[in-house]
Amino acid sequence: MSNSKEIFYKNLAQTTPFALGYEISHAEGSTIYTTDGRAILDFISGIGVSSLGHGHPAIKKAVIDQVEKHMHVMVYGEFIQESQSKLGEELSRVLPQEIDSYYFVNSGTEAIEGALKLAKRATGRQQIIAFERAYHGSTHGALSVGGNKAKQTPFLPLLPNIDRIQLNNLSDLEKITTETACVILETIQGDAGVRIPDYHYMQALRKRCSEVGTLLILDEIQSGIGRTGKFLAFEHFDIVPDIITMGKALGGGMPIGCFASRKELMEQLSDHPMLGHITTFGGHPVVCAAAAAGLKVLREENLIAGVQAKADKIASLLVHPCIKEVRYKGLMIAVDLDSEERVQKVVDDCLKNGLLTFWFLSTAYSFRLAPPLNISEEDLEKGCAIILAAIEKTAN
Ligand SMILES: Cc1ncc(COP(=O)(O)O)c(C=O)c1O
Numbered sequence: 001m002s003n004s005k006e007i008f009y010k011n012l013a014q015t016t017p018f019a020l021g022y023e024i025s026h027a028e029g030s031t032i033y034t035t036d037g038r039a040i041l042d043f044i045s046g047i048g049v050s051s052l053g054h055g056h057p058a059i060k061k062a063v064i065d066q067v068e069k070h071m072h073v074m075v076y077g078e079f080i081q082e083s084q085s086k087l088g089e090e091l092s093r094v095l096p097q098e099i100d101s102y103y104f105v106n107s108g109t110e111a112i113e114g115a116l117k118l119a120k121r122a123t124g125r126q127q128i129i130a131f132e133r134a135y136h137g138s139t140h141g142a143l144s145v146g147g148n149k150a151k152q153t154p155f156l157p158l159l160p161n162i163d164r165i166q167l168n169n170l171s172d173l174e175k176i177t178t179e180t181a182c183v184i185l186e187t188i189q190g191d192a193g194v195r196i197p198d199y200h201y202m203q204a205l206r207k208r209c210s211e212v213g214t215l216l217i218l219d220e221i222q223s224g225i226g227r228t229g230k231f232l233a234f235e236h237f238d239i240v241p242d243i244i245t246m247g248k249a250l251g252g253g254m255p256i257g258c259f260a261s262r263k264e265l266m267e268q269l270s271d272h273p274m275l276g277h278i279t280t281f282g283g284h285p286v287v288c289a290a291a292a293a294g295l296k297v298l299r300e301e302n303l304i305a306g307v308q309a310k311a312d313k314i315a316s317l318l319v320h321p322c323i324k325e326v327r328y329k330g331l332m333i334a335v336d337l338d339s340e341e342r343v344q345k346v347v348d349d350c351l352k353n354g355l356l357t358f359w360f361l362s363t364a365y366s367f368r369l370a371p372p373l374n375i376s377e378e379d380l381e382k383g384c385a386i387i388l389a390a391i392e393k394t395a396n
Pocket residue numbers: 047107108109110112135136137138186190191219220221222223247248
């Protein structure tokens with residue numbers, strides 16, 4: 001008999017006093033199963049990770065095949081490893097042509113760190129412009145460009161020379177000057193409650209950065225890999241950034257991050273100083289094999305093409321007087337309710353009734369949905385019915 005529950009609470013570091021605390025037995029497709037016999041429909045995909053559902057056979061096979069060949073052999077960047085090259089090949093099919101160099105790291109946060117370092121190194125400038133309400137990760141650098149003061153204050157001092165601007169505020173763009181190394185923005189702000197920039201704002205942001213020689217970093221860690229109905233969300237705005245960060249769904253369920261750019265920019269990290277960013281496990285062969293297999297499935301099954309219809313279906317089903325707005329770009333969805341208290345109750349009640357949704361860190365009147373891109377119509381309807389029943393229960 002496993003005592004993993006006891007060890008979880010006694011020995012494993014906790015991130016909150018309110019962990020969900022279910023013990024997982026296995027997961028398959030859009031469902032997570034617990035050791036006490038529950039089947040939980042997954043409407044968040046591990047927060048934007050398991051876009052092909054759980055246990056996709058092509059990903060499992062790629063992992064097993066790679067484990068049979070080799071696991072870690074050497075720090076990133078020294079040996080030629082086939083699984084890294086396969087992932088590179090898949091990315092080169094879907095990224096803009098000019099973004100032709102990919103640096104594989106271990107997490108989204110590390111991709112942010114690499115991107116910020118690259119921008120400073122390539123421009124020789126120090127100022128960074130970030131956005132109010134942003135979330136880019138939890139290490140010192142990534143936290144510094146976030147916009148949640150409550151999460152930052154206990155860890156001061158953070159990085160200096162960071163200024164913040166407001167999404168969709170055109171006059172703020174004047175703050176981007178020849179002193180600015182980079183502007184960093186989540187293409188669709190996730191933790192802020194799925195905030196979608198205006199088309200013209202994104203065009204103006206790109207133009208301003210180009211005018212003053214500032215590098216535009218778009219964080220696609222949550223919005224990327226098909227989630228919004230395009231491979232990367234910036235495709236909705238007809239712009240190309242200078243540096244892209246990816247993570248989450250890129251790994252097909254394995255831990256990965258990637259920052260990508262033009263080769264002549266990326267080369268700056270390999271010279272003066274040499275080894276400008278290094279990582280032992282970045283580009284891990286098993287992770288890259290899973291990621292390459294996942295991208296192949298996404299491409300061959302044309303899954304991105306079905307995203308908008310599924311998202312529209314969810315929005316059409318989630319209608320109730322207590323729902324103030326369903327804000328979404330593809331299957332990156334925020335549901336605003338009429339009170340913070342109701343959000344707490346609804347998320348709890350959904351879980352009790354077999355549906356996993358989740359809160360935002362900094363948007364208390366909303367909860368998030370990000371189901372697998374290949375979720376069935378039946379599961380989609382079932383999940384929405386559980387949400388409506390939970391709302392209805394709290395409304396009485
Ligand atoms: C937009 C965005 N950037 C960066 C990160 C950090 O990624 P990770 O948790 O893989 O380090 C996240 C994670 O939620 C994210 O949503």
